[in-house]
Amino acid sequence: MRHRNATAYRFLTPYLLIFAIFWVWPIISSFLISFQATRTVPWRFAPTFNWGRLIGDPAFFNALKNTLLILVIQVPVMISLAIVMAVLLNSPLLKARGLYRFAFFAPVVVGEVAYSAVFRLMFSLDFGIINKLLNGVGLPKVDWFSNVTPAMALIMIAVTWRWAGYNAIIILAGLQSIPEDVYEAATLDRVSKVKQFFHITLPLLKPVIVFCAVLSIIGTMQLFTEPFLITERGGPGGGTETLGLLLYRQGFRSLNFGYASAVAYTMAGLAIAITLVQLWLTRDPK
């Protein structure tokens, strides 16, 4: 048995080496770097330098506030929308179901730069279709890129557009695993469709919804593309800067790797903490 294990590990060695060099070591290394002052040459060990700065840095708290705001508003809205989309996709009344499934999933496979460019055009102040539509129904134009609230809304709309369909497909798989006869039993029990949804469908979908929520929380904590490409590097004036963008700015523009590592570990820690709280809140009663 020991010999067989040794053979197995020999086969695994190439992968384990790559995993150790490109995954394990960077994780350990960045943690160690977060305790070093990296704007001096050579770098020196200063355990409180980056972490101390983090606690008093208004830019960090601005990015944290923006990230949490997006998390608190966008994730529930997107998951709710994904549930509605999944229920519609699952309806026997829907024709051309495959086409809709593809259409809902398509945003995920669209290139990030392309979709960001299209969003910028659509929400442009003077030429965008969104403002034209708003005008068309008698509403004033919105300057999506110059004001913080519309810019944040734009980020949330964009992220929701991109990921709602993806989550809907996952939830659809969950919906299709609920046996039909459970609903038939409820129908015989004179339980209305609405009550069936809230008392049967939603509780039975809970594990899938929690899974989607955890994925979305992790994704939102790392949010980078949309504020970088759509609202031009977290604009206006840092109004849409997220933790991911702050990390990028500190690490790859200011080359302050120590502080960027501290931000990265804060992001990971927050994602784990929020996920654990959510798992605890949605745990099954004993």
Next chain:
Amino acid sequence: MAAVTLTNVVKRFGLFEVVHGANIDIADGEFVVFVGPSGCGKSTLLRMVAGLEDISGGKIAIGGKVVNDVEPADRGIAMVFQSYALYPHMTVEQNLSFGLRMNGNPKADTERRVKRAAEILRIDELMQRRPKQLSGGQRQRVAIGRAIVREPQVFLFDEPLSNLDAELRVQMRVEIARLHKELGVTMIYVTHDQTEAMTLADRIVVLKAGNVEQIGAPLDLYDDPANRFVAGFIGSPKMNFLKANVVEAGNGSVTVELVNHAGARLRKPLCGALPAVGAEVVLGVRPEHFFEAGEGECDIPVKADVAEHLGSVSYVYADAGSEELIIEREAARQRASSEHFTVSIKAERSLLFDKTGARIR
């Protein structure tokens, strides 16, 4: 309690007709079993009674009221599903009370009904457990309990014991029979297992390919089947069918020659129209209706192939010409396999069918 009447009930899925005009009268308090092979339309028929499938033609009446367009919940029925259909996220108690709670039934009445169902099914100890913490038999009890709390006029069972092991199936069969006796309500039960049908039913409805083949009391179907299908389906092991030709017909009887048994002949008195001489017929003999050589009117030699010893009785699978026969033998435990012996058929314990499978009486 209520009678159930099906009149010319037809079911089509698109252009495909799966139930072809079923006519069935079920009396108040009767236990009727729909039995037939897979795909014969028995579950579809039950689901139409429940209102879970639309009726393409004909009428279904429950308690004298036509329910074709009545919602399932308003038909006064309760259904027990093959897969139990319990709500997995609810406790047993919540499963039992869910329908009543959702409809605003007074709390005291809901508690009374749940308690009564739990007592009847002896599941009081399980009330706080969830379905995944229950065994198959316990789940089935809860599913039946959920039907009981509705206090329906008619219970519908859709192959409720199919997912249980053999021992539990026998136990639950007894429970369901006890329940019927205790509640005295009309019950319609679907199964493909003829043993369940024989042991539970007041009357059995035998279905084949969407047609009602015969309706009758279990022993009536066993002793006096209307056709070859019913004769073969009811009874375990199934009836033996021996190919024969009519060689003489007259004076209220026919003489048939068994094609695969070296000209063995049997004279059988009939009370109806006689088949013509030369007609191809089939002689049906149940495994327990083979007698010792010389005891009947027609002896046929057979060679034992395999014997199944069930203790009280043995079944010998025997080669006889090009036909395989199943023969019940009390003494078979002493017989070695590959043994040659002779069995005898009595005219009065055999049935005759024509080429189409219809009974010749």
